[in-house]
Every structure is written in C-alpha cells, then in structure tokens.
Amino acid sequence: MGKTSTKQKIAATELNAIIRKCAIINAMQYGKAVSSAVMGPVVQMAKENNLPITDIKKDVDLMVKNINKMTKTDLEGAYAPFKTEVEQKKLKKAKETALPNMILEGVTKGNFIGRIPPEPSGYLHVGHAKQAILNAEFAKIYAGQVNLFIDDTNPDKEKQEYVDSIIRDIKWLGINYTKIYYASDNVEVVYAYARKLIEKGKAYVCMCEQAEIKERRVSGADCKHKGQSISENNVLFEDMVNKKFKEGKAILRYKGDMNSQNAVMRDPVLVRIIEAPHYRQGNKYRAWPLYDLSTPILDSLNGVTDIIRSKEFAMREELGQTLLNELGLRVPRMHQEARLNIRGNVTQKRVITKLVTDKVIDGWDDPRLMTLMALKRRGVRPNAIWAFVLKFGMSRNDGTVGLEMLMAENKKIIEPMAKHLFFVKDPRPLEIVNLTQKIVKLKLNPNSDKDHREYTVGSKLYISEDDAVKLKVGSIVRLKDLVDVKILNVSEQGLVGETIDQEIDKKDNIIQWVSSENMQKCKMLVPNTLVNNKGEVLPNSLTIWVGFVESYVNNLKEHEIIQFERVGYVILDKKDSLQFIFISK
Structure with a gap:
C-alpha cells in the first residue's frame, strides 16, 4: 500500500512538472498561456513518460492561471532551462517539414536576389x-534580398491607386524589400535592347491586322513582313517610338519559329502601341514593351538571381531565356511553384470588377474576398498568411484548399490576446423575478484575472433567440458567470424565470446574456x-446578424479583434455604427 502511494506521489509530482513546463513554454510563445493550447502537449508528454492522466484540466487551469501572473522577468527566468530544448525541437521540426519544400536548386547562401513583380x-x-x-522567406534562408518590381507597361489597365495599394499590402505582410523599381522608368533601356535584336536580325516590325496574325499563328505561315531588311525594321521601329503609327497599326515581333510546338515562340509580340496616357509617364511613350521583353531584361540588369513563378507560365520561360541569350545578358535561375487556390x-x-459593378459585393475589401485588403479587414493577421503559405512551401502540385486552413493559423495568433464579451443574436427578453440589482464583475479573458468589466445588473436581461427557442417551462439554464435560472413562463413577449440558490446537478445549457x-x-x-x-455567386454568401452586445464595447478600438463567447472571433469594423465582421469560430 505504501509503495503504491509513493509511486502515485512521484507520478503526480512529475505530471505537475510537465504541466508547469508546457504552460511556461506556451506563455513565452504567445504572451499568455492558454489552457486549451497547453493541454495537448501535456497529454503527449505524460504518455511518453508513462504517467497516468485521468482528470488534469483543473491542474492545467490552475497552473496557467499562476504562470500568467508572472512578471516578464520571472517568466523568462522560468523559461531559461527549457530554451535550448525548445529551439532544438523547433529546428528539427523545420528541417523535417519546411526545408524539403523550401529548397531552391542551385542556390547557395549569399547568392539569392528575388523580386516581387506585381x-x-x-x-x-x-x-x-x-x-x-x-521570395521573402528564401531571402532569409539564403541570406539574400528581395526587391519590389512594379511591372507597369500597360497604360490601359494601370493606376497609381493600385501601386499605392501594392506597396501598402507588401509592407502590411511584413516584407522589407531592398529597393523598388518600375518597368515604365526603364522604357528607354528596353528600347536599346529591342534595337539590338533588330540589328541582329532577330526582330521585325509587323503591320498586319490582328485577324491575320492570329490566322498565321495557327497555320504556321510566316508574316509577310518577316523578310524586311534590318534597315527597314530600324526605320519602322523608330516610327513606332516617335508616335508615327496609330494604335494597332504596328508591333515589334521576335523572329521565332511559326511551327514551334511552343506556341509562345511563334513570333511573339515584344512592343505594341498604346495611345492611352500612362499613370506615371503621362504621354511620354506610345510604344510600350510587353512583359516578355521588358521583365527578363530588367531582371537581369537588376541582379535578380532567382525567379519564382507559377508553373502556368512555364511555356514563357523559353522565350525569356532565348531573348537574354540573344542579348548577351545573364539568365536567372527559374523555379516553378503551384497556384494557391482557395475553395x-x-x-x-x-470577375471581381463585375461583382463590384453589379453591387453583388461591397468592394475590393468585401470580407468574402481573398484580396489582402479584404483579409485585413476581416481580421486575418499577416503572420497567419505567412504560416499558411509556408505549409505548402515550393509544392508543384496544384490543389484547392479550404479557407479553414488559413483561419486555423489565424486563430493561433488572435486567441491568446482577444478580449471576451457577450453578444446575443436576435435578442429575446428574460425577466428574472427574484433577481435584485447587483454589481457583476466579469473577466475580459477567462485565462487571466488581470482585467475585468463591471456592470450593475437588474432583473431585465436579454438572451439569444437561438437559446430561447430551446427553453420551456421548467428548464434550468446557467447564465454564464451570473446565476442559475429556472424558467417559469415562455411567451411571445419573452421569458420569465427565477434564480435557484441550491446546487444544480444538471443544467440544460450555459448561455451568454446582456443586461438591459x-x-x-x-x-x-x-x-x-x-x-x-x-463560379456562380451563392445567395447566402453574406449573412447579417443583429443583436445586443454589452456596453464595454464602447471601450474597444476600431479594428480591435475580440471573441464573442459561444459565437466566435470578430473584428470591430466600424465603431460609429458598431458593425462587426465575423472572423472564425
């Protein structure tokens, strides 16, 4: 009997040490320890050490409560014995998971310059x-750098507001680029290389109608202008540059192979005429280089060593590499990755423009969209997007994933810091006949005793319609952190109940409430x-809930993320009208 008791005491001591260790590590990682996040590692470590685990929730809750009372200095001191172990496990996990998909062939440390080319x-x-x-992650892995390249050589589509938004979104993601440069600032540079191609007999000016160009591409017949002399092409190209051609009347084409298996190589267009003014250059240029000519040249000249692009552009790689070889410019390494599609x-x-125009959605930041401005508005944090993206690494397998994968990463970040409030949807009155006015103190976070909200509560409350319809005369319900109530009457006007002082063995529900x-x-x-x-828009793609929220909401900042208990995480979208956006459960 004594031996068994001693073993139990030893096991309890060891288990308590494990709980303490996991709570400290969790607190260091997220600022505050959270019981639900601590429980998993405790169970796993207990099993590894053959320790009995029956009912440890209370022990975990108590330990988390005590750890969260520590000062930052005390917490760091308590964490010190575990620091090396945690870092080694983190490194091992990174090698086992991320690194196999986060390796670029041919790249060595200090030899990586990437670019982000929107x-x-x-x-x-x-x-x-x-x-x-x-690109940014590989710059870290290989001790390199990443640049922001604004690919802006199509005046018909481009605007300064998009440039501003791109810069803002890239910074919001936490990406620090080394430099920013614009394709439109380098048009003269690209012209010079276009002239070299003409001089080498590798480019010519075509003046065919669009329909004829398309027909010859299909049939494999050469353009009738392909045989023009170098001097003729020089003159025609300068006429293009000097605005002597109208839009659609002349293009510069590469002399490829009209019978190539790769349709991209069938005399592709390198420069075309667009008469619309440019958002940055105004009317300075009319002959605009296409991506296929401009981008490879500027990549090479700006020292880009590695290009990461969706594999759908694989057919265009041959053209870019061919042009750089013809021009005697360095060819960057190419790496293909799969598109990221969210179901x-x-x-x-x-498609989005039409949805906005037709007023199906509210704008480019509509919370149903996957634009970065929409995700930001919905309360998705930048580091959640990082974690989500890096789960896939450099995979070349196309696939469609659910939004819940991104939201799971986001929850890990917002959960520890979110204040907890009560919200009742479609409110129904509940009068508690024997509840005298009292002052109630409620925790702002169930895992911390530090912050509270305080209310004077009387007999008139509100509960959610979803909860009210489940109650009948005689039902017993717990109003969270307030009282136990027995329902006396249910009518269209609302519910009536009374408090019950004795211990209740079974409650139908624990529900949230707000005071009138x-x-x-x-x-x-x-x-x-x-x-x-x-691709058809679903009629219930946006639901609007109305209800009551506790008055502490007036203390929140606009765009603050909180948790409505038993509802989910939300962000205060507009404080003046108290409009929230649901993030996730």
Whole structure:
C-alpha cells in the first residue's frame, strides 16, 4: 500500500512538472498561456513518460492561471532551462517539414536576389501573397534580398491607386524589400535592347491586322513582313517610338519559329502601341514593351538571381531565356511553384470588377474576398498568411484548399490576446423575478484575472433567440458567470424565470446574456462561401446578424479583434455604427 502511494506521489509530482513546463513554454510563445493550447502537449508528454492522466484540466487551469501572473522577468527566468530544448525541437521540426519544400536548386547562401513583380492593374490577393512570401522567406534562408518590381507597361489597365495599394499590402505582410523599381522608368533601356535584336536580325516590325496574325499563328505561315531588311525594321521601329503609327497599326515581333510546338515562340509580340496616357509617364511613350521583353531584361540588369513563378507560365520561360541569350545578358535561375487556390472564392480581376459593378459585393475589401485588403479587414493577421503559405512551401502540385486552413493559423495568433464579451443574436427578453440589482464583475479573458468589466445588473436581461427557442417551462439554464435560472413562463413577449440558490446537478445549457441596463445594439457581417464550383455567386454568401452586445464595447478600438463567447472571433469594423465582421469560430 505504501509503495503504491509513493509511486502515485512521484507520478503526480512529475505530471505537475510537465504541466508547469508546457504552460511556461506556451506563455513565452504567445504572451499568455492558454489552457486549451497547453493541454495537448501535456497529454503527449505524460504518455511518453508513462504517467497516468485521468482528470488534469483543473491542474492545467490552475497552473496557467499562476504562470500568467508572472512578471516578464520571472517568466523568462522560468523559461531559461527549457530554451535550448525548445529551439532544438523547433529546428528539427523545420528541417523535417519546411526545408524539403523550401529548397531552391542551385542556390547557395549569399547568392539569392528575388523580386516581387506585381502589375498595378488591380489589388493583391492571397495568390500574390504566396509568391511575395516565398521570395521573402528564401531571402532569409539564403541570406539574400528581395526587391519590389512594379511591372507597369500597360497604360490601359494601370493606376497609381493600385501601386499605392501594392506597396501598402507588401509592407502590411511584413516584407522589407531592398529597393523598388518600375518597368515604365526603364522604357528607354528596353528600347536599346529591342534595337539590338533588330540589328541582329532577330526582330521585325509587323503591320498586319490582328485577324491575320492570329490566322498565321495557327497555320504556321510566316508574316509577310518577316523578310524586311534590318534597315527597314530600324526605320519602322523608330516610327513606332516617335508616335508615327496609330494604335494597332504596328508591333515589334521576335523572329521565332511559326511551327514551334511552343506556341509562345511563334513570333511573339515584344512592343505594341498604346495611345492611352500612362499613370506615371503621362504621354511620354506610345510604344510600350510587353512583359516578355521588358521583365527578363530588367531582371537581369537588376541582379535578380532567382525567379519564382507559377508553373502556368512555364511555356514563357523559353522565350525569356532565348531573348537574354540573344542579348548577351545573364539568365536567372527559374523555379516553378503551384497556384494557391482557395475553395469557393474568386481572384480574377475581371470577375471581381463585375461583382463590384453589379453591387453583388461591397468592394475590393468585401470580407468574402481573398484580396489582402479584404483579409485585413476581416481580421486575418499577416503572420497567419505567412504560416499558411509556408505549409505548402515550393509544392508543384496544384490543389484547392479550404479557407479553414488559413483561419486555423489565424486563430493561433488572435486567441491568446482577444478580449471576451457577450453578444446575443436576435435578442429575446428574460425577466428574472427574484433577481435584485447587483454589481457583476466579469473577466475580459477567462485565462487571466488581470482585467475585468463591471456592470450593475437588474432583473431585465436579454438572451439569444437561438437559446430561447430551446427553453420551456421548467428548464434550468446557467447564465454564464451570473446565476442559475429556472424558467417559469415562455411567451411571445419573452421569458420569465427565477434564480435557484441550491446546487444544480444538471443544467440544460450555459448561455451568454446582456443586461438591459448595459447594452448596445450592433450588427455583424458573417461572410460565407462566395461562389460554387461553377463560379456562380451563392445567395447566402453574406449573412447579417443583429443583436445586443454589452456596453464595454464602447471601450474597444476600431479594428480591435475580440471573441464573442459561444459565437466566435470578430473584428470591430466600424465603431460609429458598431458593425462587426465575423472572423472564425
């Protein structure tokens, strides 16, 4: 008997040490320890050490409570014995998971310069974020750098507001680029290389109609202008540069192979005429280089060593490499990665523009979208997007994933810091006949005794319609952190109940509530799946909830993230009208 008791005491001591260790590590990682996050590692370590685990929730809750009372200095001191072990485990996990998908062939430390190449013809979405984050992460891994390249040689589509948005979003993601440069600032440089191609007999000016160009590309027949002399092409190109041709009347083409298996190599267009004024250059230019000519040249001249691009552009790699070889310029290493598709969403500018124009969605920051401005508005944190992207690494396998994967990463970040409040949707009155006015002190976070909100509560309360419909005469319900109530009457006007002082063995529900003396009316936007698998907008893609929230809401800052208990995480979108946006459960 004595031996068994001693063993139990030893096991309890060891288990307590494990709980303490896991709580300290969790607190160091997230600022505050959270019981639900500590429980998993405790159970795992207990099993590894063959320790009995029956009911440890109370022990975990108590330990978390005590750890969260520590000062920062005390916490760091308590963490010190575990620091090396934690870092070694983190490094091992990184090698086992991230590194196999985060290796670029041919790259060595100190030999990486990447670039983020958005075109300012729209707003960045999560797909752009993937490429930007991969470039930035490889710059860290290989002790290199990443630049921001604004690919702006199409005056018809580009605007300064898009440039401003791109710069703002890249900074919001936490990406520090070394320099920013614009394609439109380098048009003269690209002209010089276009002239070299003409001099080498590798480019010619075509004046065919668009329909004829398309027909010959299909048939494999050479353009009738392909045989022009170098001097003729020189004159015609200068006429293009000097605005002597109207839009659509002349283009500069590469002399490729009209029978190439790669359709991109069938005499592709290098420079075309666009008469619209440019957002940055005004009317300075009319002959605008295309991406296929401008970008490879500027990549090479700006020292870019590695290009990460979606594998859908693989066919264009041959053209870029061919042009650089013809011009005697260095060819960067090419790396292909898969597109990041999120189920039930759209990222195409054309589709989103129509949805905005038709007033189907509220704008480019509508919380149903995957634009970065929409995700930011919805309360998705930048480091959640990083974690989400790096889960896939440099995968070349196309796939569609659910938004819940991103939201799971986001929850890890917002959960420890979110204040907890009560919200009741579609409120129903509840009068508690024997509840005298009292002062109630409620925790702002269930894992901390530090901060509270305090109310004077009387007999008139409100509960959610969803909870009210489940109650009947005789039901016993717990009003969270307040009292136990027995329902005496249910009618269309509301519910009537009385407090019960004795211990209750079983309660039908634990529900949230708001006091009629301390509440505010509010609205919540609940984004749902935007489109079905056919791309059709779903009628219930946005739900609007109305209800009451406790008056502490007046102390919140606009865009602050909180948790409505039993509802989920929300962000205060507009403080003046008390409009919230639902983030996730």
